[in-house]
Amino acid sequence: MTITDVFESYKSDLLRVETQIQEGLKSRAVLIGQVGNYLLGGGKRIRPLLLMISANLCGNPGPQAVNMAAMVEFIHTASLLHDDVVDDAKMRRGKDAANNIWGNQATVLIGDFLYSKALHDSVKLENQAVLESISFATQTMSEGEVLQLLKTGDPDITEEEYMEIIEAKTAALISSACRIGAVLGAMPREKQEALAGYGMDIGRAFQLVDDTLDYTAREDKLGKALGKDLGEGKLTLPLIHLIGNSAPEEAAKIRNIIQEQSQDREDLEYILSLMRERRSAEYAVGRAESFIERAKGRLSVFPASPHKDALYAVADYVIEREM
């Protein structure tokens, strides 16, 4: 089963989610719909997909699951909008970043609208455990973003600190999407935790792969410039690995490059060639692979089913995309 097969299998569920997303963007303020549509248009819908697979696996892919799948995508989109302001991004998903078109003002405020709309609509479901999960994930994400900011440009960041950041900013919401499917299916605690754990692990792997692609992808496929994280002072695992596996004079040169206001092509080439030599990308991907294996293992509490196969396929996709 490939990821294309998976999207095909859940096509009707995802169409229901799209309708819900459109519904949610209706507001007195027309700009909300415009910006929302622009940004929401480019998404792969991985989080809604995971929520719907999880809900199907747990026997309740009803309107509440569809609603929460849309809300999870709203929260994800809000975080992208605010990220773009924070990073002063030029491109997002191969298009101009929203802040580049509508300015920081609209981008901040529409992000706020999407966050608050998602939480308000979640409240309407009157399901305490769902609310607990989604509001905790949202808080964790924002804490992760602040932690990341605090570590910006810090060449002494440890692998442990890096993991803490990606768990908070990326994995928590994916985990919540998977958990909500189980909660809506009224699964026992053990199965809720299994799906939440699966989501955490593929979330970790997802960000690890993303961060590695920033050094290894082809720029036309990535939809943004290579070495973007380096330029923004975001120290991700490939670079952390490289610093830890460099001779003192190499490490000193890398630290200098990190602390420069803007790196030139030569700086990036130096780092890329050293990364190839020290196999830093392979190290980061290896970590991602072990999370994917663990994620799959967590599903052993569920009997074999097409939905379980779909979760396996998503896990494989996370690691295989564009590498």
Next chain:
Amino acid sequence: MTITDVFESYKSDLLRVETQIQEGLKSRAVLIGQVGNYLLGGGKRIRPLLLMISANLCGNPGPQAVNMAAMVEFIHTASLLHDDVVDDAKMRRGKDAANNIWGNQATVLIGDFLYSKALHDSVKLENQAVLESISFATQTMSEGEVLQLLKTGDPDITEEEYMEIIEAKTAALISSACRIGAVLGAMPREKQEALAGYGMDIGRAFQLVDDTLDYTAREDKLGKALGKDLGEGKLTLPLIHLIGNSAPEEAAKIRNIIQEQSQDREDLEYILSLMRERRSAEYAVGRAESFIERAKGRLSVFPASPHKDALYAVADYVIEREM
């Protein structure tokens, strides 16, 4: 009873709120506490005060009320942080604006943290009606901010549109603070609505007075420059009134001033002197006064009590401060 007496009467309640605020600012990310403390330090705590008076009036000023009073202040503070980024503010409450010290990045992200923390902590209370109220208010606020942005620099904004904006961006949260006191006291619907309506009306008056002070206050008392709204293209009631009560050539000049990139002292003086002549500030304050009267009238469903007196005193304070 003056506002000072009111703050004195609810001193112990407000101290409990302060403790809760400090508790809420604890995070793995130390910056959150720093920025939070800096900004939260300058607030008058009008919203927590209203929630605690309302909770006392309705017989349940317990830990849940204290918790929600802190959360309402978090949401208010988050909106100030994002406002400062949106307005590119230099000053706030007589101090440097947060974005001027920590940059837009931290300001956006810590605003997100305060929002999401407040909603997550509210979820923990497991009170559906409280959650409904606070999450609706938060969504309404963000919608109001977008509406305001859409009307920036538009000299054709109507009084009705202006009222819609201030109801959403300011009055909704104050109304929610008052309603939550009634909900926690398990009051019948009629009394919940009375307090929510009281909050809406004093919220409307509060913003009307604020917007008028921007043209009439002494700069040293205002803690920011006079005519700030004009400079930001925010058309508030005094200016809307003035445009509607000007001769064609005056109106044309005012429109030109509004559309300039930056107004000089002479532009401001022109508008101020015309406002004095046409009594535009008096008009806006008159509107505020009528909301204050209506707010007080709504409390008739409650028997006389010191808590009701306190709500009257807060209403009077809203209109009397610094005018």
